[in-house]
Amino acid sequence: MISWLSVDPHRPGIRVRRLAYVSPRVVGIAWHRDRYRIPAHRAFIDLARTYALREARLLSGMSAARGQE
Amino acid sequence: MDAGRAVEPSQVSLVWDEGRLLLWLMRWSRWRPAPWLACPRRHGPRITGSWSIWTPRGRGLTPGAASRSGSRNGWGIADAAVAWHRDGKPVSVGRTRRAIPERTRRLVEDGTGLRLPRCTAAGSWRSTTCGIARTAAATTTTTSLPVPASPPRPPRRRLPHHPRHRPAGPVRVHRPPWMDHPGPPRDPTPERSDTPSDPTPPRDPAATRSARGPLRPTPGGDGRLTAHRTTHPRLGNARTTAQLSSDDKTSTHPTTTETTTPLTVRRRTSVRGRRSRPRPVTASYSCSWSPSPTWDLRYAVSLDAVGRLGSFSAAAEELGYTQSAVSQHIARLERIVGHPLVIRPGGPKRVSLTPAGEILLAHARAISDRIDSAYADLEALQRGAAGVLRVGCYQSVGARILRRGAPRVRRRRPRVRVELTEAEDDAVLLSEWSRGSSTHLRRLSDRGRAIPRRGNPRGPLRRRRGEHDPLASGTDDLPRRVGRATARDIRADAGGPLIENRLARPQLREQIVFRSNDNGMLLGLAAEGVGRR
Numbered sequence: 357m358i359s360w361l362s363v364d365p366h367r368p369g370i371r372v373r374r375l376a377y378v379s380p381r382v383v384g385i386a387w388h389r390d391r392y393r394i395p396a397h398r399a400f401i402d403l404a405r406t407y408a409l410r411e412a413r414l415l416s417g418m419s420a421a422r423g424q425e
Numbered sequence: 426m427d428a429g430r431a432v433e434p435s436q437v438s439l440v441w442d443e444g445r446l447l448l449w450l451m452r453w454s455r456w457r458p459a460p461w462l463a464c465p466r467r468h469g470p471r472i473t474g475s476w477s478i479w480t481p482r483g484r485g486l487t488p489g490a491a492s493r494s495g496s497r498n499g500w501g502i503a504d505a506a507v508a509w510h511r512d513g514k515p516v517s518v519g520r521t522r523r524a525i526p527e528r529t530r531r532l533v534e535d536g537t538g539l540r541l542p543r544c545t546a547a548g549s550w551r552s553t554t555c556g557i558a559r560t561a562a563a564t565t566t567t568t569s570l571p572v573p574a575s576p577p578r579p580p581r582r583r584l585p586h587h588p589r590h591r592p593a594g595p596v597r598v599h600r601p602p603w604m605d606h607p608g609p610p611r612d613p614t615p616e617r618s619d620t621p622s623d624p625t626p627p628r629d630p631a632a633t634r635s636a637r638g639p640l641r642p643t644p645g646g647d648g649r650l651t652a653h654r655t656t657h658p659r660l661g662n663a664r665t666t667a668q669l670s671s672d673d674k675t676s677t678h679p680t681t682t683e684t685t686t687p688l689t690v691r692r693r694t695s696v697r698g699r700r701s702r703p704r705p706v707t708a709s710y711s712c713s714w715s716p717s718p719t720w721d722l723r724y725a726v727s728l729d730a731v732g733r734l735g736s737f738s739a740a741a742e743e744l745g746y747t748q749s750a751v752s753q754h755i756a757r758l759e760r761i762v763g764h765p766l767v768i769r770p771g772g773p774k775r776v777s778l779t780p781a782g783e784i785l786l787a788h789a790r791a792i793s794d795r796i797d798s799a800y801a802d803l804e805a806l807q808r809g810a811a812g813v814l815r816v817g818c819y820q821s822v823g824a825r826i827l828r829r830g831a832p833r834v835r836r837r838r839p840r841v842r843v844e845l846t847e848a849e850d851d852a853v854l855l856s857e858w859s860r861g862s863s864t865h866l867r868r869l870s871d872r873g874r875a876i877p878r879r880g881n882p883r884g885p886l887r888r889r890r891g892e893h894d895p896l897a898s899g900t901d902d903l904p905r906r907v908g909r910a911t912a913r914d915i916r917a918d919a920g921g922p923l924i925e926n927r928l929a930r931p932q933l934r935e936q937i938v939f940r941s942n943d944n945g946m947l948l949g950l951a952a953e954g955v956g957r958r
Contacts, residue, residue, distance in 0.1 A: 357924055361821035362944035369952035383822055392802035394812040396834055396841040403830040411825060 360415060374418065383408070720761065722796070725789035727754035731767060732786040735775035758785075817846040817854045820944055 359381060365372045385404055387397070730740035731751065741748040759766050766782035778786055805812045814834065818827055823845065831843045848854050924940075925933040938956045941947055950956070 358944055358947050359819075359821040361819075361825040363948065367948065367952070370948060383819070388798075391798060392805055394805050394808075394814065394841070396812065396814050396838045399837065400814055400816070400830065400834050400843075403833055404826055407826045407829050 361411065365414075365418070372418075721754070721757075722792070724754045724758040724761075725792045727751045728758060728766065728782070728786055728789045729793050731755060731776065732778050732782065732789075735777065737776065812840075813842050813844055815844045815846065817848065819854075820847055820942070823847050824944065 357375065360374075361383070363370075363372050385401060387393070387401075726744060727740060727746070730743050731737060734740050734743065737751050737755075738748045740746075741751045744751065746754075755767055762781065762785065764781035765779050766785060768777045768779055770776065816827065816831070827845065831845065834841060835843060846854075923934070925931050925937070939947075939950060
């Protein structure tokens, strides 16, 4: 058992199977809102959201494919 | 002294005392006056300069010996630095130079005078270094006044936790009456002639306080007392300056005039019961004292260091203070809060914190972390587009998200340095986040209500919900609402619960053949077929 984000589904030699009836582990991003933020801070948060959304879509696609099976 | 032997220097400071310079042999860990200084009024030397010398440890030193040694070995006089006065002008000692340790300064400044050990002379002498200086003038101003510029020192309270000083009853916090003194008025008081013809001569409270003791208003004098009280802009401690200046405008001494009340003073002696002949004194001195038991940031930092290191000396070494300074910080903090904070077993044993100390330590660390955060913010503001982006994350997040995001940030903003902190323990990430040093990618559960409130009454986290947040608008497997994790939730995971317990399936324990926190290792083992049936 390993978290989804730690798995490369395209890695040869392994096959990824999702666990059923397991609530997903949600990862969020947190920062101090009363702290000064450099411009790179906002850029980094946007990038993190972008890649997180990609992962979510990838996971959704895998779920749909698994449902079709 | 052997010229080729490395010695740890101690410090010799000379303190002006109404024409006399008292020689103090200051050591880093303790001070010990030379035997011939047992009673400086009787046996002390008369020196016409003011300087400090670095001497080898464990070596008693007389001024003559210092001069001879300095000239012989090439140290000492040549390396002398002004400690208290330079040509009669006050010199800021400062905390970094530490020309005069705080203990000595406190003894001198609090107006109670000091007595050297082994001084058994009848009617012992009393220090007047905190007094008022007189500007040399060609007029008849010939007074030399020992006027305490600080309120009388409260009786020393013995710490209740000390085994020898433990009282039988409950702990009482002494609050001397001068702490409640309203202080001098802010508006300048016009000058008035304080003569006997005036039936009700108004008195300035500050001048009255400063004139307490040796100062007495008498008619016919021309001295002027200037009492001044300011507050340090950074540390907040009050500073009282008292100067006596004549009408001679050619005086080179700075005169701080906020509240000016002309007082005619009568000369008093520095020795109780004795009078000293008038002597031109060209030194002035301003002393600092704490008017109320206010919290000092240094106290919090010292308590934090003592709590972490378990030693006063180690804390002093880390903070750059002397051990006595750290001890004073803790002692003052104990007086302020009214509880013993540190258990001092004595000897080489580690000191430990009392329950009250543990509670206060948590707040002290929060304060210390907040100061670090303030410095980090100011540094980031100063650097502008550049700076450091500190990110703390799980290993899995770093493998999939930060692996792509961080290089892109660096390509777009080459002046920004990305620092990544990786931890699997929620408590570690939470601790880093609480210190305000990182932006954290971490778990947000849908339970609980708020992140611990530290410094922000509304809570430091802002929850993003709805379809606009990609993290919250994922697939059906992901919750649509990302709530906030509570500190209890996060810290409950700090012990590293087993994965089967986290999944609420203890029966999986029999199927687990290998445990590791390294995801790469797990993937490699799976690729090699470990655990395959």
